[in-house]
Amino acid sequence: MGVTELGKLIPKEARKELKLEQLSGRVIALDAYNALYQFLASIRQPDGTPLMDSRGRVTSHLNGLFYRTINLVEAGIRPVYVFDGKPPELKRREIEARRAAKEKAREQMAKAAAEGKTEEVAKYAKRVVYITDSMAEDAKALLTAMGIPWVQAPSEGEAQAAHMAAKGSAWGAGSQDYDSLLFGAPRLVRNLAVSSRRKVGEEYVEVPPEVIELESALRALKLKSREQLIDLAILLGTDYNPDGVPGVGPQRALKIIQEHGSLENALRTVLKAVEWPVDPLEIKRMFLSPPATDNYRVEFREPDVAEVYRILVEEHDFSRERVEKGLERLRKALSRSRTSSLDAFF
DNA sequence: CGCTCCGA
DNA sequence: TCGGAGCGG
Missing domain, CATH: 3.40.50.1010 (5'-nuclease)
Incomplete structure (x- = not known):
């Protein structure tokens, strides 16, 4: 969506x-x-x-x-x-x-x-x-x-x-x-x-x-910033206001943001009469600074072959032959990545 | 969706 | 070698 x-x-x-x-x-x-x-x-x-x-x-x-x-x-x-x-x-x-x-x-x-x-x-x-x-x-x-x-x-x-x-x-x-x-x-x-x-x-x-x-x-789109792209999206409709602004289509929405510069300005002028089911500025804040974490690691490892078999073959009835073939492709691809990019893996 | 097989 | 059909779990 x-x-x-x-x-x-x-x-x-x-x-x-x-x-x-x-x-x-x-x-x-x-x-x-x-x-x-x-x-x-x-x-x-x-x-x-x-x-x-x-x-x-x-x-x-x-x-x-x-x-x-x-x-x-x-x-x-x-x-x-x-x-x-x-x-x-x-x-x-x-x-x-x-x-x-x-x-x-x-x-x-x-x-x-x-x-x-x-x-x-x-x-x-x-x-x-x-x-x-x-x-x-x-x-x-x-x-x-x-x-x-x-x-x-x-x-x-x-x-x-x-x-x-x-x-x-x-x-x-x-x-x-x-x-x-x-x-x-x-x-x-x-x-x-x-x-x-x-x-x-x-x-x-x-x-x-x-x-x-x-x-x-x-x-x-002739927009100056991500902030303006967010403003545009809010007029068009997002997961937080699926209907957007009734009566405002893509071309008009784009024109509004280009001419008024920001959602805030548009809200004070052309969009003054619009009734919002949720506060559009709250939606804007969500896009500008959503919850996110720095607590993660992007680490690639050798596949745990036995564990893949356990999950796919033993637990979920995948064909052992097919999984074996897939694992072989994965193993080869991983070792290729390792030799071609000295840093990255491991 | 992605794999494999099979016929052209 | 290609691509459509049929299957995978």
């Missing part, structure tokens, strides 16, 4: 498409929940059933996380996954709205199932995706066993990832959402996958990785 409208406003000139290998040697702070959601939504059977172990526990997220992480490391990328902590109070309305939307999807799914419409069931099933604590714990345990670092954010994962990128602990933040830019990441990496394909109508279109630099985005 995030700031979808902002994404539509960022033109192609501000985006640099590239090959995964061009990110070789970079530490990228990945929004773990964003990735897990994608896996849980897309790794499914045609009827919408996710992958599950023999005890009925969902494993789609582990499947996706395992193979994607290996691919990133093979490309020379050093991923550090950032997990969400406690959501900010400001997000409560959005979280409730999402829960309601899922509830509705669940009902539609049940209806489609009763009518025997398999494709419809699959469509709605993807909207009902949720990440339980145990799924997050599984993912963290797998990453630890793979030797890949992860960080527990105090609150929003994207804010923590942006903080790490701003400090230089990471080169950029990786997510599909644009919020990292608002939180101060100097670079946002999107579509971070080997063969990112997206269904457009009936066709599948290749979606290569892309980097959006904060400075490029500002230049393209």
Whole structure:
């Protein structure tokens, strides 16, 4: 979700498409929940059933996380996954709205199932995706066993990832959402996958990785600062005010910020009559200085092979042969990274 | 989503 | 060597 409208406003000139290998040697702070959601939504059977172990526990997220992480490391990328902590109070309305939307999807799914419409069931099933604590714990345990670092954010994962990128602990933040830019990441990496394909109508279109630099985005939008980008986003709608300002579309919002210079000025003039469900200046403060921690380490280790087998094969019924093959790729890729960059690993 | 297999 | 189909858990 995030700031979808902002994404539509960022033109192609501000985006640099590239090959995964061009990110070789970079530490990228990945929004773990964003990735897990994608896996849980897309790794499914045609009827919408996710992958599950023999005890009925969902494993789609582990499947996706395992193979994607290996691919990133093979490309020379050093991923550090950032997990969400406690959501900010400001997000409560959005979280409730999402829960309601899922509830509705669940009902539609049940209806489609009763009518025997398999494709419809699959469509709605993807909207009902949720990440339980145990799924997050599984993912963290797998990453630890793979030797890949992860960080527990105090609150929003994207804010923590942006903080790490701003400090230089990471080169950029990786997510599909644009919020990292608002939180101060100097670079946002999107579509971070080997063969990112997206269904457009009936066709599948290749979606290569892309980097959006904060400075490029500002230049393209003719804005002077991240603060102005935040102001723009608040007019368009964020997770903390999903509806934005009714009646103000992207072009008008951009014009308001360009001409009035700041949200504060606009609130005193053109937006004087607007009623806000939450204080927009509180939202601005959240983006400018969100909860984040410096208590983390970005350390890559040799994979603990036995532990990966325990989690994936013994605990969750993955095929031993496939996991073995994956671990071999991971091991090779890690040793290559070690010889090519003298510092980084270990 | 990503892997593997198989047919061209 | 490529790419679509089908499966993974």
